[in-house]
Amino acid sequence: MNLRRLVLALAAPVGAFAFSVGLSSLVLLAVGTSPMEAWTEMLSYGTRLETFVETGNRATQLYLAGVAVAIGFRMNLFNIGVEGQYVLAALLAAAAGAAVDLPPVLHVALIMAVAMAVGSAFAGVAGYLKVARGVHEVISTIMLNAIALAMVGFLLRSWLLDETDTTLNMKTPEIPPSGRFPQINGIVETFTREIGRGRELWGFLLVAIVVGVLFHVFLNRTRAGYDLRATGINPFAAEASGVDPSATVVRAMLLSGAVAGLIGLPEILGDAHKYDLGFTRGLGFAGIAVALVGRNHPGGVAVAAVLFGWLDSAAPILDVVGDTPREIVSILQGVVVLSAVVAYEVVNRIRRAAEARDAAAASGARAPA
């Protein structure tokens, strides 16, 4: 019984990934390039230490984004607005960090607090609208995304701009060294060799791990987490057994937004030390993909984040070697998402059918007695 569950649980993601690699290979064959060559190049470049460092950095951001999305998804609450929440939060946090002067640890803590508060507040708007006015969160967060990005454009241009900067790159003032997050190359280098090419593993990776552990504890060891999961499985049963649906929605939105606020920080605290036009966007939507592939599970999302992070980090080699377009990796990721959700749905049906059969067999065996 348990073995069957495990096999079914693993069959879906592994099958989806294999299917996606197969389909992408067919696409490559169709345009006349060799898929084997492409995958081998990616594997050999992707197993270098420097690529792993890149993967770690990318996965840190993807994981935070995935968790932000997953918190809502666990109760069938679709926070599509992670994108707007994290970009707005990153801008305001960077500006706040540059505006104050504090002792080292406190400074970073303040920046993180600002980012989480902004993300939380912006997501909270959608939560409030859903609870108070019955506005579906998908529509409100889509609309709020556009509004957040417009606000970012306006704020950066008019109020938060670094006046001393003479280049065309619009940016906020730099955060002083006390407000930066140290790199953790040392930890990796004790086990391996020295990391070359000036690559730095962002220390924020540790924060992401802590967030993951807290997410797990929240889901499985707290009343609020139980309410959230119960609402996701059966909202009517949850409500009947005393879960306050409004409070659960608002709480989930606020938490989701708070984690979303952190998404941009690895980059800002560890590398850029400011918000500028080169800030990485699109992680909110990537987070949706990662959460879906990882089934909104703290560990599953981590696996998905590392997988997607690795694909993103290994893909650039295709530009240098051979004639495979690197965009094949984006296609691969897209297909993984869709085939994974279809596979989960199919497995779900098989499992339910099997359970129904087991239940029927059990009651049938007992019936004559």
Add this chain to the structure above:
Amino acid sequence: MTSTLRSSLVLRWMLAALGVILALAVVQELARPETTDLVSSGTAESTLRRAVPILLAGLGGIWAERAGVVNIGLEGMMVLGTWFGAWGALEFGPWWGLVIGIAGGAAGGLLHAVATVTFGVDHIISGVAVNIIAPALTRFLSREFFVDRPGGGLTQSPRVESVGSLDVPFLAGGDLFGWTTPDIFHWIEDRSWFLASDVAAVLGGVTRSVSWATLLALALVPASVFILWRTAFGLRVRSSGEHPVAANSLGVSVVRMKFTAVVVSGGLAGFGGAFIAIEQTGIYRENQVQGRGFIGLATVIFGNWQPVGAFLGSLLFGFADALQLRDRTAVHALLLLVGVALAAQAVRAVLQKRNRPAFLLAAASVAVLWWYAVTEEVVSELPPVTPHVATLLVLVFAAGRLRPPAAIGLPYRRGQE
């Protein structure tokens, strides 16, 4: 009986349109010389051109949602439409470009239909997946098909031709059997008669050099109304979105209806995308859809799941878009109109003894008028998000008057009870 009813409806629409033009003309007079572009043939022409893709996305949204399938993949389907439209136009000419763009969008719709209807995947999740796949696919295809062409590249196509346009004879000086007819609207517009010239300017703008594709898109509004509300097929589609189990018990093939509607939805979004590439910009460029699929979704709500409502919404959003690009000061003058309109609504609410809304409307009116008085120009980031703000406001304040299909977003399996 029905014919008098219908003609009085047409009359009401015409009066409403006249009222809008009158209001704009009055504001333009008041705000002179700050702006002269609030009512002009150029603004009208630009409004229509920018409204069409939004309208098509909105119609796409209506088709899918009337069958009970939420389609936030409209954005991705439009992206497919832009790429396939441009590619088709390059290979076979602009008309084929439209056809292939529609097919590209419909393929996205088919994907969404397979995931949601066949496999029962959540509609939002599948839509998100389509939105992730579409830009990845187009980037890949650009690398394969556009990079080696002159003017093409990783993020854009070579320039493409448009399908051509029409000047309506007599009204806007079009040719008739080789004879250039007089341009009546232009003649009236030049007289500077209050209101008459303004009406002529607007009518001239929408009858002069109108793209054939625009006419086709506009025709899809009555066509959608007719098919969805006046045919047996339409009734089946809508009943699949209202109560699929009941529909199925009456012999409707709910699965087939949903499939068809979602594929049509994707085709409409693809048409919208192809229109952007072929008619609006004359080139495929990455990210040129810029969230119009989501704005189309907004018009679905704004228009209460009715094609005519979505059409009005798209005109409003197209107008905001057009003004922003043509004349920023005109947007500022528009604040005056919004302020006065809010004040009028406040008075109406007072007369109906609805105190809370009256207070809110009055406060909003004062705020907008104050804003108009103390600023010279509207923040440039604001006009592009008016659709999003407007949609949120409608959902917050008028949600009671909206009536979405009853079984929207719910999974359906054949034979379920």
